[in-house]
Amino acid sequence: MNSSHSDLQIAGDILEVQHLLQPAREHPATVAEFAGLARSIAADRSQWAHLVQYDAVSRWYHRLRTGPGYEVWLLSWVPGQGSGAHDHGASSGVLTVLAGELTERTERGVRNLGAGSQRVFAPGYAHDVVNDSLEPAVSLHVYYPGLTDMPMHASQSSSPATQDVVPA
Numbered sequence: 001m002n003s004s005h006s007d008l009q010i011a012g013d014i015l016e017v018q019h020l021l022q023p024a025r026e027h028p029a030t031v032a033e034f035a036g037l038a039r040s041i042a043a044d045r046s047q048w049a050h051l052v053q054y055d056a057v058s059r060w061y062h063r064l065r066t067g068p069g070y071e072v073w074l075l076s077w078v079p080g081q082g083s084g085a086h087d088h089g090a091s092s093g094v095l096t097v098l099a100g101e102l103t104e105r106t107e108r109g110v111r112n113l114g115a116g117s118q119r120v121f122a123p124g125y126a127h128d129v130v131n132d133s134l135e136p137a138v139s140l141h142v143y144y145p146g147l148t149d150m151p152m153h154a155s156q157s158s159s160p161a162t163q164d165v166v167p168a
Contacts, residue, residue, distance in 0.1 A: 027067045031092070034070070034142050035120055038096040041065075041072065041140055042116070048074050048098065052138055059083070070144040077102065077137040082130030088123065089149030093141060095119045095129070100137025103130045126153055 028034045041047050041064070053060045054076050065072040077100070085105075095104075096118045104111045104119065105128040113119065121127070131137045 028070070028144075031094075031120055034092075034094050034144060035118060037072070038094045038118065038140055038142050042096050042098050048138075048140070052076050054078050054136055064140070066146065069146065070142060071146040073141040073143070073147075074098075075139050075141060077129075077131035077139070079131055079134050079136070083128060085126060085128040085153035086150050087126040087153070088121070088143060088147060089151060090123050091143040091145055091147050091149075092123055093121050093125075093143045093147075095121070096140045096142075098138040098140055100131065100135050101133045102137050102139060103132045104128070105130070 028037050048064060051062055051064070051074060053062075056078060059081050060076045062074045063071055064074045095113075097113045097115050099115050101115070102113045104113055106126065111119075129139075
């Protein structure tokens with residue numbers, strides 16, 4: 001056996017292994033806890049459903065919560081609206097689809113995200129999120145540290161240009 005290689009690999013979506021997820025703490029500190037926070041907010045519609053608005057001109061967003069070093073955003077997407085290719089600067093994040101369906105495009109391909117889908121990403125992760133469906137969508141975004149920079153990319157292969165911070 002080659003000692004430089006491990007036989008241990010995680011296949012699939014680790015967030016689908018429910019027994020590995022811990023209950024959400026009031027102030028999360030790990031990736032699993034931030035994912036748990038997003039799932040607990042998603043499960044309690046009374047925390048967010050009454051706040052959702054739809055804007056035909058641009059994506060609507062609302063800061064739902066802040067904590068020590070993190071923030072939680074609620075976004076709505078009418079059909080055709082998208083974020084444009086971007087990354088989140090120094091912030092890590094958890095994107096959770098609350099209602100509808102979103103499409104995530106990256107250098108590695110395209111992923112359809114239905115209600116309940118969750119994506120966890122590290123600083124510098126570049127993607128484009130779009131509502132390609134015929135129905136509105138709602139998503140929840142947790143950023144740690146709070147989102148202060150969102151460099152926009154002309155395409156997945158070009159260098160970023162900074163734009164005003166709008167959660168995505």
